[in-house]
Every structure is written in structure tokens, then in C-alpha cells.
Amino acid sequence: MFTENEIATLIEIPEVLDATIKARENFKANQVEYLEIIDHDFLSLVMMTPTVGMALANGSVSLFEELALNKMARKMSKGGYFLKVDPVVHAMKFLIEDYEKWELIFFEVIKTAMHATVDKSLISVSGISDEDRPIISFARDLMSVPYVLVRFMSSFFLHDEAEIVDARPISKVEFEKIVDIGNKLELNDLHVFKSFCNTFEVR
Numbered sequence: 001m002f003t004e005n006e007i008a009t010l011i012e013i014p015e016v017l018d019a020t021i022k023a024r025e026n027f028k029a030n031q032v033e034y035l036e037i038i039d040h041d042f043l044s045l046v047m048m049t050p051t052v053g054m055a056l057a058n059g060s061v062s063l064f065e066e067l068a069l070n071k072m073a074r075k076m077s078k079g080g081y082f083l084k085v086d087p088v089v090h091a092m093k094f095l096i097e098d099y100e101k102w103e104l105i106f107f108e109v110i111k112t113a114m115h116a117t118v119d120k121s122l123i124s125v126s127g128i129s130d131e132d133r134p135i136i137s138f139a140r141d142l143m144s145v146p147y148v149l150v151r152f153m154s155s156f157f158l159h160d161e162a163e164i165v166d167a168r169p170i171s172k173v174e175f176e177k178i179v180d181i182g183n184k185l186e187l188n189d190l191h192v193f194k195s196f197c198n199t200f201e202v203r
Contacts, residue, residue, distance in 0.1 A: 001076065001155045002075075002076050004077065004079055006076075013117070016113045017039060020046065020109055023046060023109050024039070027042075027094075031094050032091075037087045038087075040077075041077050041087045043109070044076035045073075045092060045106075047076065048069065049095065050107075050156035050157065050181045051069065051156060052069065053099065053177060054157065054174060055068075057173050057176075057177040058171070073086055073088035077089075110185060114185070117148045119146070123144075123146070123190055123191075138192075138195040138199050141195040144192070145190075153187070153192075157181075157196075167201055168200060168201065169201045170203065172203070175202045179197060
């Protein structure tokens with residue numbers, strides 16, 4: 001997942017800030033008018049959209065998933081909310097409530113952030129996959145891409161980036177959601193994303 005400092009760095013990019021402000025005003029005008037949330041924390045909410053989508057893949061967010069999402073939100077928020085309601089956690093309730101309404105809108109902000117930080121021309125769209133050893137193949141592929149792309153992928157699809165090269169079981173509906181999110185975020189043409197998908201054991 002992203003850290004508070006990483007979100008702070010992203011929000012300093014003019015095009016990312018502009019996209020964040022527009023999305024925040026849209027969200028306030030059409031979802032929750034009284035929401036008080038700064039630019040940094042709203043970008044944190046936006047960056048949680050893929051993970052919220054994953055949690056909703058089975059139709060609802062379980063208590064365990066809610067606790068995990070709240071932990072991620074607090075790690076990215078501006079800070080200082082130890083004894084207060086975290087604004088990202090608060091706003092996330094409205095995102096969960098109307099996820100389909102905001103998914104593509106927030107994904108546009110994420111794509112703006114990725115386009116501003118990842119030079120896709122330097123990333124291979126093809127490669128030699130080792131179908132018998134997908135974990136080793138993926139680990140090798142990770143070494144050839146910018147670190148920020150690894151951060152985006154781990155933040156979107158995993159709760160702990162240390163797990164990114166592990167094999168992990170996943171339900172068919174959750175796997176299909178990962179592929180769907182990858183398509184919407186324009187990751188599907190990257191070999192490293194395809195290699196990442198091969199590491200899942202679909203049940």
C-alpha cells in the first residue's frame with residue numbers, strides 16, 4: 001500500500017492535484033456535500049478505489065476486509081487523527097455505498113497519476129513467461145520495471161507489498177475483478193501485469 005509520504009509526493013504533481021480537486025468537488029456535489037477532506041486525503045481515498053473494488057467483488061465488504069481497508073486508509077491519510085475520525089475512513093463509507101458510480105471517475109485520477117510517474121515506453125509489453133515457474137518468472141519481470149509501478153500494483157491488489165511475489169489462492173470472481181481493474185487502468189497491455197496475474201491460484 002502507499003504511504004503518507006508517497007501520497008504527499010503524488011499530490012505535488014500539478015496534473016494529479018488538478019485531477020484530484022475536480023474529482024473531490026464532483027464527489028462532494030453528487031455524493032456527500034458536507035464532506036470535509038483535504039486534497040491529500042482525497043487522493044488517498046481515490047488510490048483505495050481498486051482495493052475497495054476487490055473487497056466488493058463478492059458482493060459486500062466483510063468485517064475483516066473493512067478492518068484491513070481502514071488500516072490502509074490510516075496509513076495513507078495526512079495524519080494526526082489518532083483520537084479522531086480519519087477522513088479517508090469516513091469518506092470510504094460513501095465510496096463503498098456507491099462504488100459503481102465513482103469507480104471509473106476515480107480511475108481517471110489514478111491513470112493521471114500513473115501517466116505522470118510511469119514511462120510506459122520503457123516497459124516491455126511482451127516477454128518470455130515461465131509457465132512452470134510463474135512466481136520466479138514474475139519476480140524476474142519485476143526487476144525490469146520502474147519501482148513506482150510495483151508500488152501501484154501492490155497498493156491496488158495486495159494488502160502487503162511483501163506478498164507480491166508469493167503464490168496466493170483467489171476465488172474466480174476476485175481474479176476476474178483484478179483483470180477487470182487492470183483493463184480499466186490500462187495495465188492489461190503490460191507483460192508484468194499479465195505475469196502478475198499468472199501468480200494467482202484460481203479456486
